[in-house]
Amino acid sequence: xxxHDGGSFVVxxxxxxxxxxxxxxxxxxxxxxxxxxxxAKNGKTSATHQKPSAKRKSSRRAEHRTPMRRSKGIRRSRxxxxxxxxxxxxxxxGSPRRRLIAALVVMSLVMLAIVARVAFLQTTEAETxxxxxxxxxxxxxxxxxxRGTVFDRHGNELAMSVPAVSVxxxxxxxxxxxxxxxxxxDLLELPDATTAELLxxxxxxxxxFVYVARQADAAVGDQISSMRLAGVNVDRESRREMPGGDTxxxxxGRTNIDGEGIAxxxxxxxxxxxxxxxxxxxxxxxxxxxxxxxxxxTEQPIAGDDLVLTLDRSIQFSTEQVLLEKVSEIGARxxxxxxxxxKTGEILSMASVxxxxxxxxxxxxxxxxxxxxxxxxxSVAKVITVASALSExxxxxxxxxxxxxxxxxxxxxxxxxxxxxxxxMSVSQILIESSNIGTIMVQQEMGRALHRDxxxxxxxxxxxxxxxxxxxxxxxxxxxxxxxxxxxxVAYGQGVSSTSLQLAGAINTIANGxxxxxxxxxxxxxxPDGSVTEAAPAEERRVVSExxxxxxxxxxxxxxxxxxxxRAQVDGLSIAGxxxxxxxxxxxxxxxxxxxxxxxxxxxxxFFPADDxxxxxxxxxxxxxxxxxxxxxxxAAAPVFAELAPTLIHELGIRxxxxxTGCE
Amino acid sequence: xxxxxxxxxxxxxxxxxxxxxxxxAVVQNRRRWPAVLAGFLWALVFAGLLGAAVFHTQLAxxxxxxxxxxxxxxxxxxxxxxxxxxxxxxxxPVRLATAAGEIGMRRGSNGEFVxxxxxxxxxxxxxxxxxxxxxxxxxxxxxxxxxxxxxxxxTDGQP
Numbered sequence: 001x002x003x004h005d006g007g008s009f010v011v012x013x014x015x016x017x018x019x020x021x022x023x024x025x026x027x028x029x030x031x032x033x034x035x036x037x038x039x040a041k042n043g044k045t046s047a048t049h050q051k052p053s054a055k056r057k058s059s060r061r062a063e064h065r066t067p068m069r070r071s072k073g074i075r076r077s078r079x080x081x082x083x084x085x086x087x088x089x090x091x092x093x094g095s096p097r098r099r100l101i102a103a104l105v106v107m108s109l110v111m112l113a114i115v116a117r118v119a120f121l122q123t124t125e126a127e128t129x130x131x132x133x134x135x136x137x138x139x140x141x142x143x144x145x146x147r148g149t150v151f152d153r154h155g156n157e158l159a160m161s162v163p164a165v166s167v168x169x170x171x172x173x174x175x176x177x178x179x180x181x182x183x184x185x186d187l188l189e190l191p192d193a194t195t196a197e198l199l200x201x202x203x204x205x206x207x208x209f210v211y212v213a214r215q216a217d218a219a220v221g222d223q224i225s226s227m228r229l230a231g232v233n234v235d236r237e238s239r240r241e242m243p244g245g246d247t248x249x250x251x252x253g254r255t256n257i258d259g260e261g262i263a264x265x266x267x268x269x270x271x272x273x274x275x276x277x278x279x280x281x282x283x284x285x286x287x288x289x290x291x292x293x294x295x296x297x298t299e300q301p302i303a304g305d306d307l308v309l310t311l312d313r314s315i316q317f318s319t320e321q322v323l324l325e326k327v328s329e330i331g332a333r334x335x336x337x338x339x340x341x342x343k344t345g346e347i348l349s350m351a352s353v354x355x356x357x358x359x360x361x362x363x364x365x366x367x368x369x370x371x372x373x374x375x376x377x378x379s380v381a382k383v384i385t386v387a388s389a390l391s392e393x394x395x396x397x398x399x400x401x402x403x404x405x406x407x408x409x410x411x412x413x414x415x416x417x418x419x420x421x422x423x424x425m426s427v428s429q430i431l432i433e434s435s436n437i438g439t440i441m442v443q444q445e446m447g448r449a450l451h452r453d454x455x456x457x458x459x460x461x462x463x464x465x466x467x468x469x470x471x472x473x474x475x476x477x478x479x480x481x482x483x484x485x486x487x488x489x490v491a492y493g494q495g496v497s498s499t500s501l502q503l504a505g506a507i508n509t510i511a512n513g514x515x516x517x518x519x520x521x522x523x524x525x526x527x528p529d530g531s532v533t534e535a536a537p538a539e540e541r542r543v544v545s546e547x548x549x550x551x552x553x554x555x556x557x558x559x560x561x562x563x564x565x566x567r568a569q570v571d572g573l574s575i576a577g578x579x580x581x582x583x584x585x586x587x588x589x590x591x592x593x594x595x596x597x598x599x600x601x602x603x604x605x606x607f608f609p610a611d612d613x614x615x616x617x618x619x620x621x622x623x624x625x626x627x628x629x630x631x632x633x634x635x636a637a638a639p640v641f642a643e644l645a646p647t648l649i650h651e652l653g654i655r656x657x658x659x660x661t662g663c664e
Numbered sequence: 665x666x667x668x669x670x671x672x673x674x675x676x677x678x679x680x681x682x683x684x685x686x687x688x689a690v691v692q693n694r695r696r697w698p699a700v701l702a703g704f705l706w707a708l709v710f711a712g713l714l715g716a717a718v719f720h721t722q723l724a725x726x727x728x729x730x731x732x733x734x735x736x737x738x739x740x741x742x743x744x745x746x747x748x749x750x751x752x753x754x755x756x757p758v759r760l761a762t763a764a765g766e767i768g769m770r771r772g773s774n775g776e777f778v779x780x781x782x783x784x785x786x787x788x789x790x791x792x793x794x795x796x797x798x799x800x801x802x803x804x805x806x807x808x809x810x811x812x813x814x815x816x817x818x819t820d821g822q823p
Contacts, residue, residue, distance in 0.1 A: 151812075154809070155809020156752060156755065156756075157749070160745070162745050162746060162749045163742040163745060163746060218742065243756050244758055245756065245758040247756065247757060306816075313757060314757050317758065321771075526812075529816070530814065530816040572776060572777045647771075656777060
C-alpha cells in the first residue's frame with residue numbers, strides 16, 4: 001500500500017504478506033531486485049537494515065499510532081529504487097516494429113473514425129447541417145414587386161404606388177417606453193387610443209412585435225430610422241395613392257393595407273397589376289454587412305403590368321362634378337353617369353356618386369353602381385322597342401296607331417304619363433311624346449318573343465364584356481316567364497331591369513348605326529420592359545339595320561328638340577336622346593318607400609353630334625325627390641347631360657359639321 | 665528511424681577508452697542552397713499572404729461600393745416614384761379646379777362654336793412664334809406614360 005506522507009513515499013506493509021506480494025510482482029514478469037530478493041528470503045522488510053537513529057525515529061512514530069494499527073503490526077518503510085542493472089533490464093526499448101504497427105493501427109482507427117464521421121455528416125445529416133449553417137450566415141430578403149400603375153387614356157396616373165414605411169416596435173426591447181412613444185407620436189401623429197395601447201404593450205412586454213403605423217410617409221420613416229431607437233423597427237413598403245383624389249375611384253376600386261386589390265379594377269386585374277415578388281440572399285458578417293466576395297443570389301421581382309384605361313381623367317372629373325352638383329341641388333339619393341366613345345365602345349368616364357349617410361355629404365362612391373346596380377330603365381327602353389320594330393319592317397316612323405291615354409292589359413290598367421284624348425299617333429310621335437300605350441302597340445306588332453330576342457341582342461339580361469367585379473346581369477325574363485301586365489310593360493322598360501352600363505351600351509347601338517359595340521374599359525397594358533400590349537378590340541354585332549338606326553336617331557333628335565328632353569339641348573350642337581322616368585322597386589317589394597311615397601329612377605341617354613355620333617352619354621339619377629318636378633328624366637338627368645356636353649366637346653375636340661345648329 | 669542505434673547494441677564505454685582522443689574528421693562545408701530555397705519559399709508564402717490580405721481588402725471595398733450603389737438605385741427609384749406622384753397630383757383636375765376656384769374661375773355653362781378662318785389661324789401662329797421640331801419632340805416625350813415607359817424599359821431587370 002503506497003501513500004504520500006510528508007513529502008516522502010512510504011510503504012505500509014503487513015509483514016506476513018510482504019514476501020508473497022513481492023513474489024507476486026516478480027511473477028508478473030519483473031525481475032526482483034537484490035534487496036527484494038533478500039527481504040523475501042529473510043522474511044523481513046528493508047526497515048530492519050536501517051540505521052539505528054532511523055529505527056528510533058520509526059519507533060517514536062509508532063508510539064503515536066493508534067492501538068488498532070499497532071495491533072495489526074503495520075510497519076512503514078522507504079521505497080528504494082531498483083539498481084541500474086535492473087532498471088536497464090526493465091526499461092529496455094522493446095520492439096520498434098511492434099510499436100510502429102501499434103501506432104499504425106491506432107492511427108488507422110482514428111482516421112477510420114474521422115472518415116466515418118465525415119461520411120455520416122456528408123450523407124445522413126448533410127442537408128440539415130447545410131441549412132443550419134446557411135441560416136447562420138445568410139440573410140434572405142423578400143423583394144416586393146412594384147404594383148402596376150393605373151393610367152388614363154392619356155397616360156395620366158389614376159392610381160399608383162408610392163414609397164412608404166411601416167413602423168413597429170418590439171416592446172421587450174424598447175428602452176424608456178414613454179419617451180419613445182411620445183417621440184413616435186410627435187412624428188406619426190398617432191391617435192390617442194393607439195398611443196395608449198402601445199404604452200400598455202410596453203408595460204406588459206407580452207409580445208415581441210406590435211405595429212405602430214402602416215404606410216407612413218417614407219421621409220418620416222427615414223427620420224425614425226436615423227434615431228436608432230432601441231426596439232423600434234422601420235420597414236419599407238408601398239402605399240397605393242390616387243393622385244387625382246377621388247377621381248375615378250368608383251371604377252378603379254381600392255386595395256387593402258397589404259396592397260391587394262379588393263374592389264373595382266384593382267380587384268379584377270389584381271394578378272396583372274401585382275407581378276411576382278423576388279428575393280435576395282447574401283452572406284453576411286455578424287455586423288450585418290455583406291461578406292466581400294461571397295455569393296449574392298438575387299431573384300429579381302417582376303413588376304406588375306400597368307393598366308392603361310379608356311377613361312379620360314378630365315372627363316371623369318367633370319362627370320363626377322356635375323353629378324355631385326345636381327344631386328346636391330335636387331336632393332336625390334345618388335346618381336350615375338357613363339360616357340362612351342360611340343364607335344369603339346371605349347368608356348371615357350363612368351361615375352357614381354351617392355349621399356354618405358355618415359358624413360352627410362355627397363361623395364364619389366367606392367362602389368361602381370353604374371355596373372353593379374340594376375334598375376328598371378323605364379322609357380329609355382322604348383328606343384329598343386321602336387328600333388326593333390323598324391328593323392323588322394313591321395312599322396315605319398309614320399305608322400300610326402289610335403292611342404288612348406290608358407288601357408287595361410291583363411290585370412293592370414296601364415296609363416301614359418299624362419292624360420290625353422284618344423289620338424292617332426305615329427311611331428315617331430309615340431317615341432317623342434313617350435307614350436306607354438303607343439309603345440305597347442308597337443311591341444304587339446312584333447310579338448313578345450321577338451321583342452325579347454331584340455332586347456337580348458341589345459345586351460340586356462347578361463353581363464357586359466367588362467365583367468366588372470360584382471357586375472349585375474340585370475333581369476330579362478323569357479317571354480313565357482312574364483307574368484300579368486309584365487308581358488307588355490317590358491315594352492316601355494318596366495318588368496325588365498338593367499344596369500346603367502347595359503343601357504348605355506344598348507342605346508349606343510343606335511348611335512353606332514345599329515351595331516352593338518361591347519363597352520371597353522382597358523385600352524392596353526404596359527409590360528415590365530415598357531412594351532405596350534393593346535387590348536383586343538371590343539366585340540361587335542349588328543342588332544338592327546342601319547336604316548332603322550338612322551330613323552330612330554332622327555326620332556331621338558326630335559325628343560331633344562321638342563319632346564321630353566329639351567333641357568338636354570346645347571347651342572350649336574345636334575343632340576339625340578331619350579328620357580326615362582321609371583318606378584324604382586323598393587326593398588319592400590313595391591314601388592313605394594317606407595313613407596308611402598313613390599320612388600323613381602330618372603334617366604336620360606343621348607349622343608352627339610346626332611348625324612354622326614361620337615359620344616354617347618347616359619345619366620341616371622337615383623331616387624330624385626318624389627312629388628317635385630325634379631323627379632323626371634327630363635328635369636333631373638337631361639340638364640346634367642347639357643352641363644357635361646361642353647366639357648366633352650372641348651376634351652374630345654368635337655367639331656359639328658358646318659352649318660349644323662342645335663334645334664333651330 | 666533506421667539510423668537510430670538500438671539501446672541494446674550500445675556497448676558500455678570501457679574505462680580504457682575514456683582517456684583517448686576521439687577520432688576527428690574534416691567536415692566539409694554544408695551546401696547553402698536548401699537555406700536559400702527555404703528562405704525563398706518563406707518569402708513567397710509571406711508575399712502570398714500579404715497579397716491575399718490586399719485582395720481581400722479590395723474585395724471588401726468593391727462590395728461596399730456595390731452595396732452603396734444598390735442603395736442609391738433603390739433611393740433614386742423611390743425618388744422617381746415620389747416625383748411622379750407629385751407631378752400627377754399637381755396636374756390632377758381636382759387640384760387645378762380648386763386652384764382655379766380660389767382665383768375666381770368658374771366652369772363655363774355653355775359653349776359657342778366659332779369658325780376660324782385660315783388667315784386668322786396663320787396670324788395666330790405667327791403671333792405665338794414658330795414651334796421648332798425639337799421643342800415639339802420634347803413636348804411629345806413629356807407625356808407621362810411615355811416617360812414612364814422609358815424609365816421602365818431602362819430599369820427592367822435591375823436590382
